[in-house]
Amino acid sequence: VLGGGPPPIDFGTSPFATPPRDLIPLGTGYMDESLQPLALLRAAVGRAARRDHVFSRVPSEGLEPLRAWFARDIGGELSARNVLIVPGGQAALSAVIRALVPAEGGLLCESPTYFGALAIARASRIRPLPVPSDAEGIRPDLLEAAVARSGARVLYLQPNYANPSGALLSTERRIALLEVVQKLGLFVIEDDYARDLAIDGVVPAPLVRACPGHVVYVRSLTKTAAPGLRVAAIAALGPAFERLRAARAVDEWFVSGLLQETTLELVGATGWRRHTEQLRSKLRERRDAMLEAIDRELSGLSRSSPLGGFSVWLALPPAFDDLELAREAERAGVHLNAGRLFYPAEPDAPHVRLSYAGAEPREIREGVARLAEVLRRR
Numbered sequence: 001v002l003g004g005g006p007p008p009i010d011f012g013t014s015p016f017a018t019p020p021r022d023l024i025p026l027g028t029g030y031m032d033e034s035l036q037p038l039a040l041l042r043a044a045v046g047r048a049a050r051r052d053h054v055f056s057r058v059p060s061e062g063l064e065p066l067r068a069w070f071a072r073d074i075g076g077e078l079s080a081r082n083v084l085i086v087p088g089g090q091a092a093l094s095a096v097i098r099a100l101v102p103a104e105g106g107l108l109c110e111s112p113t114y115f116g117a118l119a120i121a122r123a124s125r126i127r128p129l130p131v132p133s134d135a136e137g138i139r140p141d142l143l144e145a146a147v148a149r150s151g152a153r154v155l156y157l158q159p160n161y162a163n164p165s166g167a168l169l170s171t172e173r174r175i176a177l178l179e180v181v182q183k184l185g186l187f188v189i190e191d192d193y194a195r196d197l198a199i200d201g202v203v204p205a206p207l208v209r210a211c212p213g214h215v216v217y218v219r220s221l222t223k224t225a226a227p228g229l230r231v232a233a234i235a236a237l238g239p240a241f242e243r244l245r246a247a248r249a250v251d252e253w254f255v256s257g258l259l260q261e262t263t264l265e266l267v268g269a270t271g272w273r274r275h276t277e278q279l280r281s282k283l284r285e286r287r288d289a290m291l292e293a294i295d296r297e298l299s300g301l302s303r304s305s306p307l308g309g310f311s312v313w314l315a316l317p318p319a320f321d322d323l324e325l326a327r328e329a330e331r332a333g334v335h336l337n338a339g340r341l342f343y344p345a346e347p348d349a350p351h352v353r354l355s356y357a358g359a360e361p362r363e364i365r366e367g368v369a370r371l372a373e374v375l376r377r378r
């Protein structure tokens with residue numbers, strides 16, 4: 001007998017399944033190899049492998065110098081003692097959501113939001129609860145009502161270039177949000193997955209810096225470096241930190257010393273900063289190619305205008321079935337994501353998410369042209 005009820009996702013159709021290789025990849029949240037710092041990574045692994053004790057047991061909180069690097073990266077008053085090293089953002093979110101939200105409880109989130117966070121909640125019998133959001137991010141003025149209605153106390157949030165909407169939480173809303181959070185004694189799970197993916201302007205300081213007692217911060221390097229560098233950090237204070245430290249040790253014991261040492265070598269390499277600059281400039285080319293192609297081929301549809309990150313949120317005409325469209329696009333050789341996967345509750349309108357992380361400008365133009373052809377046929 002298989003325990004634990006039905007699986008939390010339909011693996012075959014969910015974005016957790018590896019996309020078919022022969023399609024134009026507009027449905028991936030990871031950079032393709034041309035955007036990964038492969039030479040730096042290879043050199044970093046080589047140097048890391050020669051270090052002493054690299055295959056030995058390491059502390060379950062993570063290596064102190066790597067914890068300190070993440071703490072410095074966050075800035076403010078957090079130190080290495082507030083940081084846990086975990087194998088990727090998904091593992092971080094899983095630990096944090098399960099540690100902070102009681103079973104059968106509710107998790108407040110933007111709508112739409114990252115499908116992976118929704119899947120974690122559902123797998124843990126936690127109800128995702130939508131809070132209205134727009135191009136400036138979550139609406140703090142409506143958060144209070146959502147809390148009053150549901151009694152939920154934890155909010156999952158991507159303040160920077162949210163996946164999939166691309167929204168960047170505005171300065172006014174950051175201030176208003178932290179006021180509500182402090183007033184009501186809420187916890188925010190800040191998923192800063194796109195800290196290194198700013199395209200226009202500068203990414204704002206993490207919320208955790210302004211309000212460390214109410215924010216648990218998650219920062220993964222998989223988008224900046226490579227999906228296979230399964231290293232991320234959780235930063236938290238006090239009882240939240242202690243609870244997470246215990247939960248992580250029970251789940252995993254510790255993250256491989258080889259990966260942690262590799263990460264230290266990578267972020268300390270002279271070419272690291274250059275890599276992040278090149279990444280942003282390549283993402284700009286790709287984003288511009290995608291927006292231009294959408295405006296040319298799909299001019300009647302409304303779309304997001306992301307200032308960073310990797311996704312464009314495209315609204316379909318009201319009667320369209322987004323899942324059906326994703327299937328038809330696949331038959332036309334394009335992989336993309338149906339919008340309904342990203343909704344904590346009923347979708348307000350049909351959408352698709354188009355990602356420019358995994359495709360070159362030429363492929364992006366071709367993919368959007370094929371999508372337009374599919375839409376014209378309907």
Ligand SMILES: Cc1ncc(COP(=O)(O)O)c(C=O)c1O
Pocket residue numbers: 029030087088089090091114116158163191193220221222223227232
């Ligand atoms: C918003 C967001 N958070 C977290 C993750 C998890 O990424 P990883 O586990 O590779 O760090 C992803 C991956 O797509 C994401 O898009």
